Amino acid sequence: xxxxxxxxxxxxxxxxxxxxxxxxxxxxxxxxxxxxxxxxxxxxxxxxxxxxxxxxxxxxxxxxxxxxxxxxxxxxxxxxxxxxxxxxxxxxxxxxxxxxxxxxxxxxxxxxxxxxxxxxxxxxxxxxxxxxxxxxxxxxxxxxxxxxxxxxxxxxxxxxxxxxxxxxxxxxxxxxxxxxxxxxxxxxxxxxxxxxxxxxxxxxxxxxxxxxxxxxxxxxxxxxxxxxxxxxxxxxxxxxxxxxxxxxxxxxxxxxxxxxxxxxxxxxxxxxxxxxxxxxxxxxxxxxxxxxxxxxxxxxxxx
Amino acid sequence: xxxxxxxxxxxxxxxxxxxxxxxxxxxxxxxxxxxxxxxxxxxxxxxxxxxxxxxxxxxxxxxxxxxxxxxxxxxxxxxxxxxxxxxxxxxxxxxxxxxxxxxxxxxxxxxxxxxxxxxxxxxxxxxxxxxxxxxxxxxxxxxxxxxxxxxxxxxxxxxxxxxxxxxxxxxxxxxxxxxxxxxxxxxxxxxxxxxxxxxxxxxxxxxxxxxxxxxxxxxxxxxxxxxxxxxxxxxxxxxxxxxxxxxxxxxxxxxxxxxxxx
Numbered sequence: 294x295x296x297x298x299x300x301x302x303x304x305x306x307x308x309x310x311x312x313x314x315x316x317x318x319x320x321x322x323x324x325x326x327x328x329x330x331x332x333x334x335x336x337x338x339x340x341x342x343x344x345x346x347x348x349x350x351x352x353x354x355x356x357x358x359x360x361x362x363x364x365x366x367x368x369x370x371x372x373x374x375x376x377x378x379x380x381x382x383x384x385x386x387x388x389x390x391x392x393x394x395x396x397x398x399x400x401x402x403x404x405x406x407x408x409x410x411x412x413x414x415x416x417x418x419x420x421x422x423x424x425x426x427x428x429x430x431x432x433x434x435x436x437x438x439x440x441x442x443x444x445x446x447x448x449x450x451x452x453x454x455x456x457x458x459x460x461x462x463x464x465x466x467x468x469x470x471x472x473x474x475x476x477x478x479x480x481x482x483x484x485x486x487x488x489x490x491x492x493x494x495x496x497x498x499x500x501x502x503x504x505x506x507x508x509x510x511x512x513x514x515x516x517x518x519x520x521x522x523x524x525x526x527x528x529x530x531x532x533x534x535x536x537x538x539x540x541x542x543x544x545x546x547x548x549x550x551x552x553x554x555x556x557x558x559x560x561x562x563x564x565x566x567x568x569x570x571x572x573x574x575x576x577x578x579x580x581x582x583x584x585x586x587x588x589x590x591x592x593x594x595x596x
Numbered sequence: 597x598x599x600x601x602x603x604x605x606x607x608x609x610x611x612x613x614x615x616x617x618x619x620x621x622x623x624x625x626x627x628x629x630x631x632x633x634x635x636x637x638x639x640x641x642x643x644x645x646x647x648x649x650x651x652x653x654x655x656x657x658x659x660x661x662x663x664x665x666x667x668x669x670x671x672x673x674x675x676x677x678x679x680x681x682x683x684x685x686x687x688x689x690x691x692x693x694x695x696x697x698x699x700x701x702x703x704x705x706x707x708x709x710x711x712x713x714x715x716x717x718x719x720x721x722x723x724x725x726x727x728x729x730x731x732x733x734x735x736x737x738x739x740x741x742x743x744x745x746x747x748x749x750x751x752x753x754x755x756x757x758x759x760x761x762x763x764x765x766x767x768x769x770x771x772x773x774x775x776x777x778x779x780x781x782x783x784x785x786x787x788x789x790x791x792x793x794x795x796x797x798x799x800x801x802x803x804x805x806x807x808x809x810x811x812x813x814x815x816x817x818x819x820x821x822x823x824x825x826x827x828x829x830x831x832x833x834x835x836x837x838x839x840x841x842x843x844x845x846x847x848x849x850x851x852x853x854x855x856x857x858x
């Protein structure tokens with residue numbers, strides 16, 4: 294409280310930027326009193342979000358997602374593998390999340406960020422457990438060959454709500470994914486066929502699967518909220534995240550079912566009502582995100 | 597990382613690229629560029645660079661940043677600092693430049709290939725070192741981090757040009773912008789700004805990194821088969837292209853400052 298007093302005295306003769314840096318918490322609390330945030334957003338609304346599909350030509354499926362300044366690039370590469378003995382008729386998905394040193398001043402090359410491996414795990418859990426992709430669809434020949442989808446998500450600009458942007462880019466990349474056509478050679482190897490090859494000397498092979506898209510069900514979307522005193526701030530920026538440390542990430546799928554709920558400690562002990570509010574905010578956000586993704590897919594189909 | 601190790605069978609292989617390469621090699625026994633009326637895969641003439649798209653301010657938390665897209669080659673560069681040097685470093689009167697180039701796992705057609713970035717990091721450092729006024733930030737370090745999002749040929753020249761744009765965006769003092777262009781020698785032809793496919797069957801390559809308005813060269817690499825007149829021709833071609841690229845970069849910087857910020 295002493296801090297608040299000193300800051301109160303100093304306010305009159307201090308520039309706004311200096312005040313923001315020296316007393317970040319009182320600065321934000323003044324905004325919160327008016328139910329507004331420094332970037333002119335109401336507390337419950339998210340930043341502008343865009344999705345662009347097909348950002349990387351060298352991948353089988355890719356997407357660039359932006360939430361405010363936070364930018365994520367996700368790309369999927371398909372490889373043929375031998376399915377595991379336990380599930381011979383299923384393919385696999387391997388998810389990796391990267392925070393290269395370009396994205397934030399806090400990351401040094403050669404030192405993988407701690408946050409990156411945590412997010413990797415979270416993304417894997419959400420994508421696998423949501424059942425968005427039917428792994429049986431990735432099967433080629435039961436017991437012999439199946440697709441392995443390598444999903445790599447790169448954070449290009451870290452400005453808060455990293456998980457939300459990463460998940461959005463990941464599901465967008467899956468909705469853009471085109472599984473290559475494959476055929477089996479005489480010696481039993483599975484090879485991809487591109488259009489030009491069909492006329493070549495490899496015609497003997499029997500094409501077993503043509504180029505296709507995955508059918509996605511129950512696509513998961515997420516919203517991260519900050520809890521501070523009685524306030525709930527949706528979709529925080531990096532600055533807000535650094536000042537107010539309690540955050541809650543809610544993942545819901547399109548039918549409104551809860552896929553994942555994540556509140557990693559923090560100084561604020563959330564009441565059930567606050568958590569319910571977070572879920573309600575996420576429900577609204579899921580509708581927004583679904584619209585944004587559908588528009589991106591429609592744009593892609595037009596081209 | 598955790599997800600990766602558990603379920604991957606060791607026998608994974610990537611069918612499409614290998615097959616494509618094989619097919620290409622079959623065709624390449626009689627290389628098409630020996631024909632008189634050979635056209636480049638993307639339909640450019642030999643002396644035409646790919647259209648360049650440049651933009652500054654791609655990363656808001658960096659001191660300066662730039663994004664460059666030359667055809668399929670897509671690069672993002674962030675500059676941080678001047679900031680404190682690493683503790684273990686010796687005292688230095690002049691500033692340090694620290695460069696790092698990395699590739700995304702999906703940058704090239706085969707997943708997870710991009711091991712040459714150590715070499716690229718030092719090439720980038722050498723290319724920029726001569727242009728940056730290191731004495732303007734004594735005792736501190738400027739970090740230049742590049743990430744190749746997609747590799748479509750002529751990666752290093754694009755990284756270098758993009759990095760100098762990012763340095764300019766960060767307000768780091770330089771003698772001039774650094775621009776870089778490469779030329780591939782294919783049979784008797786010189787093709788400027790080659791794509792991956794052309795690079796894969798080139799006889800020789802030449803890359804020039806220059807400061808166009810001072811008409812100075814900071815780096816020149818030459819590899820493969822060259823004759824002296826060809827080298828002269830290629831150098832002139834590169835320097836002309838560097839001059840033009842410099843103008844494009846300058847206009848990009850001007851646009852960024854004249855546009856209302858945020």
